[in-house]
Amino acid sequence: MKARKAHKIRRVKRGESPEGRLLVIDNASELLTLKGDNRRPRKGEGLKDIGSIQNGAVVIENGRIIRVGPRDEVLADTNSEGAVVLDASDKVVMPGFVDPHTHLVFAGSREKELGWKIEGASYTDIAERGGGIVSTMRATREASHEQLLQLGKQRLDVMLRHGTTSVEAKSGYGLRTKDEIKILEVTKRLSEEHQIDISPTFLGAHAVPPEFKDNTDAYVNQVMEEMLPVVADEELADFCDVFCERGFFDADQSRRILNEGKTYGLIPKVHADELSDLGGAELAADVGAISADHLEKASDAGLGRMIDEDVVGVLLPGTSFSTNLDYPEARHMIDMGLPVALATDFNPNCWTKSMHFIISLACYKMRMFPSEAIVASTINAAHAVGRAGEVGSLEPGKLGDVIVLNIGNHEQIPYQFAFNHVETVIKAGEVVYRRE
Secondary structure, eight states, X not given: OOOOOOOOEXXXXXXXXXXXXXXXXXXXXXXXXXXXXXXXXXXXXXXXXOOEEEEXXXXXXXXEEEEEXXXXXXXXXXXXXXXXXXXXXXXXXXXXXXXXXXXXXXXXXXXXXXXXXXTTOOHHHXXXXXXXXXXXXXHHHHSOHHHHHHHHHHHHHHHHHTTEEEEEEEOOSOOSHHHHHHHHHHHHHHHHHSSSEEEEEEEEETSOOGGGTTOHHHHHHHIIIIIHXXXXXXXXXXXXXXXXXXXXXXXXXXXXXXXXXXXXXXEEXXXXXXXXXXXXXXXXXXXXXXXXXXXXXXXXXXXXXXXXXXXXXXXXXXXXXXXXXXXXXXXXXXXXXXXXXXXXXXXXXXXXXXXXXXXXXXXXXXXXXXXXXXXXXXXXXXXXXXXXXXXXXXXXXXXXXXXXXXXXXXTXXXXXXSOOOEEEXXXXXXXXXXXX
């Protein structure tokens, strides 16, 4: 029997592509443009509008899209002499995935907790056994900048290979000033050195470290008075997040941190109502958060407040899968009119880097239609990190962040689950990954 030939992935750093500056993606079996009004996240029936075009084409010049649409129209207006042409026959072409909630930079692994979950241990039980966030905190505090940098690059490589071209990355595993800053400094280097664009988030209020176990308010003061000024002064984050949950930070403590972050120009995000309804959704609306994430236990009143304020609900079905907890009621949220996005929530407790898998879970476990899950993973996800003007759809003027999938139509993305369909990844008009 002949040995099976492995697929080879060719990597080209952005800015070093030998293939020229004009790129034409031609003959797409199905082209998903996600074109629409980019001023607000999509909701209701708008979540199904993927801008599907049969036999489409995209033209990218100097890193940005200049034409997109039916191939006959696009090519009639394009002088493709000397251009690089990618044939996408029998393939889906769409925007690169935007992953708007990850915990990218940390050290250590917690696979031993899987057995505890199987035995029925709760989130709190695992923490009391020495696992959970504090376990990762210890490993991350011990890790050097260079160790964290290499781990981050390895993880981003896998994400890119699965079609993710933009991510949000949180701190939160240092839980003291020098280590929170260390994580954010590594995140900044990753953003400078890797092809994937990274939106950094300060999450000093991820958990209460052991040294403040009996005085959460004192730790809240440290986050506000010591950490936030350094984060802002060194321009290490765009967003400020907080884990608003029983046993972590209550609504009042969370509000104080987020409002203080706003004084430094950091846009609020909220880990909201994951394990209990603590009013996280209402808090997100009150402080003008760009997103509220998790929402498994959010009330209708809280969701209604988010709808009024156009707060994006970032749903994390991978977390529900890995923790054996309830899935967010996505169908109900969409029917209410909430704009929803999807994210991996990649972290030591939810070790997935694949937006394909998240889309499948959204469809099979949260009753989202394939088109809704795609919108939630692209343009709405871009809204959740404030980048809808640059990425998330294929429209003239936007970055040429495009993926080519080796499938015939978009419904096969969730249908063929636990599989990476990506054949080619294009970042800012340059091929950065290609499966030969």
